[in-house]
Amino acid sequence: MDSDVLTLVIILAVILAAVLGVLLVRGGKVPEGTYPETRDADDRPDDASEASSTAVAAPEDEEAGAAAEPELAEPAEPAEPAEEPAPALETPEPVAGRLARLRARLVKSNNVFGKSLLALLSSDDIDDDVWDEIEETLLMADLGTEPTTELLDRLRERVRVEGLKDPERVRTMLREELTALVDPSMDRSLNVDVSGRPSVVLVVGVNGVGKTTTVGKMARVLVAEDKDVVLGAADTFRAAAAEQLTTWGSRVGVPTVSSDVEGADPASVAYEAVSAGIEHESDVVMVDTAGRLQNKSNLMDELGKVKRVVEKQSEVDEVLLVLDATTGQNGLNQAKVFAEVVDVTGIVLTKLDGTARGGIVVAIQRELGVPVKLIGLGEGPDDLAPFDADQFVDALLEER
Incomplete structure (x- = not known):
């Protein structure tokens, strides 16, 4: 009987010791989300980065007692995207x-x-x-x-x-x-000073003479003379023509009217360009037309249509024929056909720096009875200038 009592006492003692041990362990547990000052950073649990973003302020001194109430951090305002600076407009050379x-x-x-x-x-x-x-x-x-x-x-x-x-x-x-x-007596001025409406300039020529580039350069000439210009991209058959002309215009702050539809009616685009010029009271509307072979009657007829449609709302003041000076006498044949379809009022002679055939100026003027008004002498944006007969002849005879 005494041995049974002793065994029961031992069992009770073991149970009591286990309970006390559990209570002691629970009493010393570290609350989640805080780190005692004595714990090194390397001893922090791996998931510390997943803890709450709320910052807990430490007490100012030991007598402050319980920890101060946490201060909630104000959410950061999203940064406004930086505005891209507008591209600086180029200043064409006088x-x-x-x-x-x-x-x-x-x-x-x-x-x-x-x-x-x-x-x-x-x-x-x-x-x-x-x-x-x-x-x-x-x-x-x-x-x-x-x-x-x-x-x-x-x-x-x-x-x-x-x-x-x-x-x-x-x-x-x-x-x-x-x-x-x-013949310095020929009137070589561009008719771009019409009263009460924009002056309308139609630019024509065969494929490959640099017509769209010439229109862009002409815009720079007019901007340098303080003209308010609108461009019309009526070359709807060459995919890059409208984009190319828009780029030329944007460099000097000149708007371009074009169609989003490839192969759109060029007469319609030309009409809309003139309408925009009238609406915005611009000084000049320049319309770039598609390059065409002079021996293709249907294309030449279409050019005549562009001019007729534009004339429903405004007179066409200039029809400038762009010719490549290096083509020589072939340029004369081109000029004759274009003059039969549209009333050519002036010649723009490009690539004159690439040939010693300065006599082409005389030949073209004699053939058409219209003056060379502008000449191009290079690939630069400002390598186009009004033609001056006296300076042209002086350059022919000047010694290097």
Whole structure:
């Protein structure tokens, strides 16, 4: 009986010890979400980063008793996206500055033409062989048969009468005769100062002459003259034409009217461009048309339609034909056909720096009876300038 009592006491003692142990362990547990100062950062549990974002402020001193109430952090305001700065508009070079620079380029490209004539006319004995060489030089410069004959007759007469030998006197004579052929009396101004409505300029030409680029450069010329311009991308057949023209316009702050539909009616686009110019009281509306071969009658008929549709709301003040100077006499054939379809009022002669055939200016003017109004002498955005007959001839004869 005594052994049973002893066994029961031992069992009760073991149970009591286990209960006390559990109570002691629960009493010393660290509350979740806080870290005692004595615990190193390396001893923190791996999931510490997943703890609440609420910051718990430590008490200012030991006598403060219980921990202060937590301060809730204000949510950070989302940062406003930075506005992209508007692209700076380009300032086109003034026309006066262009002329001097372009003249220097013209001197380099056409110098052979002028030097050949001066050398021949300064010969001690200007016989028939020399005159034949002069004629060949003029024809190779694309002056054309009729103007060449006319110039030779004048030169022969003056040499016979004046007996020229002095190089400077020869230069003066040649300058006078060439200037007369280029005809400085022709009105080369662009008709862009119409009262009460925008001036409408239609730009035409064959494929590959740089027509869209020329329209963009012309916009820069007009902006440099403080004109308010609207562009019309009526070349709806070449996929990149509207985008290309829009880029040219955006560089100088000029809007472009175009169609989102590839192959849209070009006459409709031209009409909308003129409407926009009238609505916004612009100074000039320039319409770029699709390049077309002069021997394709249906395409040429369509060009006539563009002009007729535009004229339903406004007169077309300028029809500028863009020609590539390097094509020589072929450019004359192009010019004839375009002049039959639309009333060409002026010529834009591009790539004049790539040829020594300065006589093409005279030939085209004689063929169409209209003046060369603008010339292009390079690939730069401001390499287009109003044509000046006196400066052109001076550049032909100027020595490098």
